[in-house]
Amino acid sequence: MPIGISDDHSELATTVRKWAESQGSIAAVRAAETDPSALEPWGALPAEMGLTSIALPESVGGGGGSLLDQAVAVEAAGYALVPGPFLTTVVAGLMYDDAEIRAGIAEGTITVGLGVSPLGIIGAGASTHVSVPTAEGHVLVPADRAEILPGESVDLTRRVAEVRVGDVSGLPTYAGAGAPLELVVLAAAEASGIARWCLDVAVDYAKVREQFGKKIGAFQAVKHLCAEMLEVSESVTAAAWDAAEAFEVGGEQARFAAAVAATTCFDGAVEVAKNCIQVLGGIGFTFEHDSHLYLRRAIALRAALGDTGAFAAELSAVAASGVRRSGDIDFGGLDEQFRADAVAEAQRIGGLPEAEQRLALADSGFLTPHWPAPFGLGAGPVQQLVIDQELEAAGVERPDLVIGAWAAPTILEGGTDEQRERWVRPTLTGEITWCQLFSEPGAGSDLASLRMKAERTDGGWLLTGQKVWNSIAERADWGVCLARTDAEAKPHAGITYFVVDMKAAGIDVRPLRELTGEALFNEVFFDNVFVPDDCVIGEINGGWRLAVTTLANERVAMAGSKLGESVELSIDLLDEVSAPSAPEKIGRAIALAQVVKLLAMRSTLRSIAGQGPGAESSVAKLVGVRNRQDSAELAMELLGPEMFTTSERALAANDLFLRNRCLSIAGGTTQILRNVAGERILGLPRG
Structure with missing residues (x-):
């Protein structure tokens, strides 16, 4: 599933992809091998479609949209491999609060090359301006005031150059060293588009290519490889989506989400692109097939943003300061019809003695609101989530029905x-x-x-x-x-x-x-x-x-802010561990745990929107298992010799590591679930 969940976003993504294909985006890249001028029109073409200014203010000719709107378009452009300085121009328009610059970007007369190192400015040599990093931040320089030394890039779709500048006084500036958040967020969206194209192409090929008398998608090894690509691409998309959402919130929430995206998306796009070529086999290794163009774009994008390990280390530092990504949901007013009654009932139950609360929850239907009356409320996703919120606010904790949560719905479904x-x-x-x-x-x-x-x-x-x-x-x-x-x-x-x-x-x-x-x-x-x-x-x-089968009205829930026992323990250990690799390892564990929460959140939002389940719910189980098992092992590693003591945290880490081994077995092994994902989600043939 792409970044956009709403119908409007789906329509926008489809429009961008069709436009790029109609303009011959990939054909232009191939033509540029012998005729570099073939890419020149792609400086202004996106602006003519209004794609460079979706999130710019209307006062400068922009669309006045959100960064998420812009991310949807960038993802679609990444899928279609739109060449030239489109991404960097969009980012520069958001970075530099300059009305003249923004108006020029909106109308297509200004294009911008941009990078986090003067040695690798993407789009330099093909743009009217270059955004160059300095010790204090970034500065926007007209191309004719800079020395541009063309470089060589593995990416055939965008030029790159070293840029040297002299006096930059009076030029637009952007405060903040390192990779700007705007660049991280939108580059993550592009990575999502790259990963999604690679997944689609690999799966389509696996459905038709025959070897040994059967479609290669029927072979378990290929099926599992495609399922793993699905896991990674959905993770990339979820992280990119949340980074765009959090950018509007700003502050530490934006910083946390951007670090999750940087840790997840760029490595993920490279991994999926490599596996795409593996599924394609010999045809994927030819220059004629487009897959290498996407691999080139993915690897260059990661190189341009910098070491993903550094982003992971930054994420661990942010998390250690107490920051967690909030899971607030914007109901768009759909919750209003349920809110007052939920508040009143939750507060009534919360005011009862604890011993009486379970009976009150059962009588009210608040214990299992998704079950039909008289045992529940027949509540849809919005009402369920409102009840969850108000019970939490009232300090009421639902009892765990354990196996009863599976047995009772079956009796409701098929019993007398x-x-x-x-x-x-x-x-x-x-x-x-x-x-x-x-x-x-x-x-x-x-x-x-x-x-x-x-x-x-x-x-x-x-x-x-x-x-x-x-x-x-x-x-x-x-x-x-x-x-x-x-x-x-x-x-x-x-x-x-x-x-x-x-x-x-x-x-x-x-x-x-x-x-x-x-x-x-x-x-x-x-x-x-x-x-x-x-x-x-x-x-x-x-x-x-x-x-x-279960009840048609499925249970939905909000993800909490906690990242899981093992991950939280690892964060607590950050200041005690001297190993140089520890911050990066902890950051990667945080990112994976957050992605699991985001997959669940996106599945919930689809339910609220009245859409059928997407791939997120199935992928969340597979990614969640890996997260919990790997993080438990990391906690043991970080504790070091303390693992041989009877300290409370050593005993907990030992227990979590051993206990979590069952997660990839219980409820269907990981291998079986990958078969199911390959066949039911990706449509690959049975073996």
């Missing part, structure tokens, strides 16, 4: 009225606890291969077999269980969904000790366990559908 009354409300009030009895020793991610059998008997069924990886089975009152009721049917078709009394005769629960040394899971053995007919949910042999 009597079954809903019997099990759903007691789940909400905490009277009953659930476990899940799905996985078997030979059926983990592949549940369709489960072998537990259920045989007909008077008044119900007899279940025989073994389940495994069953958390809290040792204390659960009830379990939701899948068993095979028709051995002759196709694997998915012969399964029925049961509710099992965990105190029934014939059930043997045995603790299963994990690598942490604890026994959080169990094996559960069934020996002719009787399950009455009124404990069958839905139709006989219809259990698979119930197992893989």
Whole structure:
């Protein structure tokens, strides 16, 4: 999914891409190999479309839009590989608060080359002005007042030069050394466009290219490579989007988000571009294919912005000062119809004794507002988020339903009225606890291969077999269980969904000790366990559908400001660690943790906008697992010899590292989820 979420942004991106293609952006780049003048029209062309001034004030001929509006256009231009000084001209217009300069940029008479080092000014030699870094910041110099020494760039779409200047008194200036935020934000947007083009081209090729009698996208190695490209490109897009959003807020929020983008986007675009060529194979290594042009643009863009490790180190310093990215949502007024009632009810519940709050949450529907009445409110995304906000403001914490959060919705979906009354409300009030009895020793991610059998008997069924990886089975009152009721049917078709009394005769629960040394899971053995007919949910042999579907009105939530236990511990350790690489490593962990939150936020915003789920929710699981596992390992590394002590943080880091190993296995292994992402999101063929 591109940076823009709204319909207006989608339309803008489509318009920019179609315009660039109609103007022959890539054809001009190829023509410039023998005729450098082929790129000259691209100085003024974007201005003629109003693309250089989207975020400039209307008083100078600009569009008066936000930086996010401009980022959407820059991303689309990156996708279409718009050549020349477009990016740098847009950035200069935002940097220099000079009405004459901005008016010239808006009308196309002024173009600007720009860089963070005098040795590599992008667009110099093809622009009317150059923005040159100085000790105090940056200065905008007319090209005829500077000495421009043409350089050599791997990027064939933009000229680069060394620029030397003399007296710069009286010229427009921009305070602040290093890479300007405006440049970081919009370069990140361009990186998103590059990554997205590379992903699309690789996936399209994998769908049609045949080897060994089948489409190469059917091979798991290629499918996983494309899925990994999806993970990276979505991460790049999310970070670029948030940097543009935060820029309008300014201050430390803008600095934090820009550092996340710089740490994530430029490396990410290079990685996706390299993997695109890998998927394309031999054709990707030819000069005739366009993929190398995108790889060249990506690697040059990263070089132009500077060491991404330095941005990561800066991010760790900002985070260590206490800054976190707020997750506030702009509802655009859609929350007003729910706000007053939510405030009143949340404050009423918050005023009750803590022992009475759970019952009040259940009675009000605030415990599970996304569930249908009478157990919830049938709330859509906006109402859910408003309730979340007001409960937090009132200091009310919802109890965790644990497995009940999965079991009860299935009963709501497929059960009878009597079954809903019997099990759903007691789940909400905490009277009953659930476990899940799905996985078997030979059926983990592949549940369709489960072998537990259920045989007909008077008044119900007899279940025989073994389940495994069953958390809290040792204390659960009830379990939701899948068993095979028709051995002759196709694997998915012969399964029925049961509710099992965990105190029934014939059930043997045995603790299963994990690598942490604890026994959080169990094996559960069934020996002719009787399950009455009124404990069958839905139709006989219809259990698979119930197992893989949930309520249509899905739960949405806001991401908090915390970055996760391991990342927060690493930030706390920053001042204690002397290793020179520590700030960069911590910064990269912060950036990845923030990207996970941003993916969730974008998914929530899509829900608010009434759009179907995008790729973010699926990618968030994959990226989130990597974030939590890697950050736990980093915390151990930073603690060093303290890991061999019994300090509270050493014990916590040890436990997190060991416990988090299950994350890439539970709920579907990372490898299986990448297959799913490749097939269901990217549309690659099955193997």
